[in-house]
Amino acid sequence: MPRDPLIGLVGKPSSGKSTTLNSLTDASSKVGNFPFTTIDPQRAIGYLQIPCACARFPDLSARCKPNYGSCVDGRRSVPIELLDVAGLVPGAHEGKGLGNKFLDDLRHADALVHVVDVSGCTDAEGKATRGYDPSQDIVWLRSEIVNWIQGNLMEKWSSIKRRHVATKSSPVETLQAQFSGYGSTPSLLALTLSRFSSAHALGPLEAWDEATISAVVSAFVDDKFPTVLALNKIDHADADKNIAKIAKGRDPQTMVLTSAISEVFLRRLAKQAYVRYVEGSEVVETREDLLEDGVEDGGGLREMDEKLKTRIENLRDMVLYRFGSTGVVQVLSRAAELLGLVPVFPVRNIHSFGSGSATGGGGKDAVFRDCVLVKKNTTVGEVYRKVMGDAPLAYVETVGAVRVSEDDIVTSGKNDILSFKVGRA
Ligand SMILES: Nc1nc2c(ncn2[C@@H]2O[C@H](COP(=O)(O)OP(=O)(O)O)[C@@H](O)[C@H]2O)c(=O)[nH]1
Ligand SMILES: [Mg+2]
Incomplete structure (x- = not known):
């Protein structure tokens, strides 16, 4: 899963x-x-x-x-x-x-x-x-x-090599056995090894020297x-x-x-009702700003002392206006x-996008209650097992009650709104 x-x-x-x-x-x-x-x-x-x-x-x-x-x-x-x-x-x-x-x-x-x-x-x-x-x-x-990954590998390299030869394994199989603890997968390792062109051919694994191993580990770290x-x-x-x-x-x-530090500061001031702040944006408004814009009672914001006002001014000049946000x-x-993360929206009802229950406080009209983030190249079936576990799957629909296959890769805007029907097909 x-x-x-x-x-x-x-x-x-x-x-x-x-x-x-x-x-x-x-x-x-x-x-x-x-x-x-x-x-x-x-x-x-x-x-x-x-x-x-x-x-x-x-x-x-x-x-x-x-x-x-x-x-x-x-x-x-x-x-x-x-x-x-x-x-x-x-x-x-x-x-x-x-x-x-x-x-x-x-x-x-x-x-x-x-x-x-x-x-x-x-x-x-x-x-x-x-x-x-x-x-x-x-x-x-x-x-x-x-160095950490390479060190762990070198400690065992002679036995890794012997086993590789004796079992006639592929480089991906041998490396996967060593790197699974770092969350590697065979497809990731295949990608890593494919980065070495024929001009820099790796040669058989049992003949790799330390520089070659280092290059492979380095490429793996970039990919992983x-x-x-x-x-x-x-x-x-x-x-x-x-x-x-x-x-x-x-x-x-x-x-x-x-x-x-500026983001922490701005969020704290917003919580204390000194400013209005749209998180991650360059928009910070004080009571005075809002009064100037004709907002009644300055939006209910609190009055700031001179020291605090100066800090806000500096933060605007040094960070928000210069860089557009705190970043x-x-x-x-x-x-x-x-990571190529894809947000997927599982819904109970593919027509209303509702969850079909009034629990959770959103009311029964609420839509898109759930959103899960999955890595790129995740299939519809994998999303199902992540959301619903081992229950048998009858079929899956997306917008317009269009059936989608378990093997389809989920893609933003295409088949990322999914309704899973549990039971036997
Ligand atoms: N000037 C400035 N100082 C910061 C910023 N972020 C953190 N600091 C200061 O750097 C010091 C170390 O921060 P901390 O988050 O504890 O670092 P950590 O050891 O990496 O967790 C603290 O005194 C922070 O207040 C920043 O954006 N600007
Ligand atoms: Mg720390």
Whole structure:
């Protein structure tokens, strides 16, 4: 059965992992008691913003009442699990810091967010300094992961080799036996190995030298752990030159500029009724702004003292107007894009899109109560087993009561609204 996708936050101490996690999980959109809210202190539920299925049908938005998360004007916040992988320092794979403990946590992650302190005010160990070059962190952190996996492999390499030859296994079979603990699949490994062109042919596995093994492990890490860089602390004056250096020659899709502390601050002020803030946007309104716009009683917002007003002004100038937002919400969207996550909307009734029950507080007119996130290339049948377990499946319908096959790959906008009929066909 496919697991729920899990996004791991990595980065050296004091880069801002906990702040980023808090900024993403302390959402006002958190309604209902999500069952996994307190699995352990490192795990939390963030909210991924996606276009909701209700937006495709006129007049349905008002009746869209998610069981978990929220939906505002067709923008839906869907719960997604986050893991704070703390304690990563140079030398971790040899046991420095928390050592292999966090590397073991990593196994469960589908994508990584590497939180980088771009202010240059913390060194590789996370100690306070000035003028540190954060592009180094990107290099060493990745090599820690590669070295960890390679180290585990090299320890057993001679017996792996012997078994490979004796059982006449394919390279994918042999590697899958070694890498399944990191969440590999045969198709992922086939993809990884296909990256080596005939010009850089790998040759038979039993003849691989250490450099070849290293290249294979490195390619596997890229495929298994797609990574978004969250260049954090952009509110700091030293950030600009460091960002420019890191951005050079990188795919911009894998990079987001963030100020996690600003997001935490804005959400707190909104909760205390000092501002109106649309999470993840550049829109912050104070009582004065609203009064100016003719909103009665300033929208009921509270008066701020001069100090607080100045902080808001600075935050607008340094972060929101310069970068368009605090960036943290985009971090999750980017990670979801890298993973190719597809939101699927299981409904009881394919005509009304209702759940057919009045439980859960949404009323019996509520539509699109459920949304599950699945990885790309997931089939309709796999979604069924994830949602309904082992019960026998009679047939599946999508919009217009059109039958869909269990083997169809779910695709956004095509067959992502599904009604499962339990029983014998
Ligand atoms: N200036 C600035 N400081 C931040 C930002 N995010 C986190 N910090 C500060 O960096 C320090 C370490 O943050 P923390 O989240 O505990 O880092 P962790 O060790 O990676 O979990 C704290 O003092 C935070 O207040 C940010 O966006 N801007
Ligand atoms: Mg922390």
